[in-house]
Amino acid sequence: MTIDGATRLYAIIGDPVAQVRSPSVYTELFAGAGINAVMIPAHVGTEFFEPTMRGLMALGNLDGLLITSPHKNAALSLAGQVSARAQSVAAVNALRRESDGSWTGDMFDGVGFVAAAQALTPVDGARVLLFGCGGAGAAIAAELAAEGASSIALIDPDASRAEDLSRSLTRHFPACSISLRRDDARYDIVVNASVVGMKDTDDVPGDPGPLDAQSIVGDVVLRPPERPTEFVLRALSAGARVVTGQQMHAGQTDAIMRFFFRAG
Known part of the structure; x- marks a missing residue:
């Protein structure tokens, strides 16, 4: 695929993150669906989690986030709205930006x-x-x-x-x-x-x-x-x-x- 100025960004957040396969899996899926987007890995320590996430979520061309260990519970508070199953376990592993700029969370594990x-x-x-x-x-x-x-x-x-x-x-x-x-x-x-x-x-x-x-x-x-x-x-x-x-x-x-x- 070709990355250009219009490429949309997705990221997977974890500590550690070197072991995850999501960047290649989802970037390939995006390309197969004709979507100009990539997923990148982001290694974020617990002590820097919230400010890093707030910074990422402020990027105008970032549309979604996957959350892996140990941040799934902490990520719940970053969503403006969450699914019923995410509420029942007080955790999310996916966040998406809505058209109005708000964020929705869900849990798929x-x-x-x-x-x-x-x-x-x-x-x-x-x-x-x-x-x-x-x-x-x-x-x-x-x-x-x-x-x-x-x-x-x-x-x-x-x-x-x-x-x-x-x-x-x-x-x-x-x-x-x-x-x-x-x-x-x-x-x-x-x-x-x-x-x-x-x-x-x-x-x-x-x-x-x-x-x-x-x-x-x-x-x-x-x-x-x-x-x-x-x-x-x-x-x-x-x-x-x-x-x-x-x-x-x-x-x-x-x-x-x-x-x-x-x-x-």
Whole structure:
């Protein structure tokens, strides 16, 4: 593609950001759709998040932002309006500029994971174990509950964050049983929605319990296919079916493109 003065800008914000594939994925999608736009990576530390975001959002030719770890909760306050699912998890992972200059936020992490999981097995009635209650974990939990999961056990080293998510899920999805501890029984779906696994030296976020060929194990961490996380390796060795970070990302790409360009 040719970049010129009329090229529209999109950015993905994270800390770190070197591991993300979104710039190439979305720039290719833009080109394929005949849209003169590019997506760039932006490494933004927590201490500089709000002023950097305000500066970016003030650019007249920047139309959209993707938000990745650890900024999804903080980004919520930057949106003038947000979707119901973003409200339920108090986080966004996408922002778009409206024609009047305001910004709308939404959360697609849960959409991507559930779409990939549903391709393997129905999630209705599933017992779920979730590690990590940040933006991605909250979105996945909310989407699973909305799709009929019978119970979700929330595990996070930050007890208050897990408790906050438990209260929100119970309020929005009363038919789904929420707990703050795992038991010894087998879970149908086990998800790592934490940052554990981003480093080569990382182990696993916690004990997934018994895994077998009927288990679905998800890991939101984006790693090269030839170097999966320890969590994914453990699942594969047990014969479980796996949803990787790449698959989750692919599952939400179409939805994010529709969000950016207000289609569907």
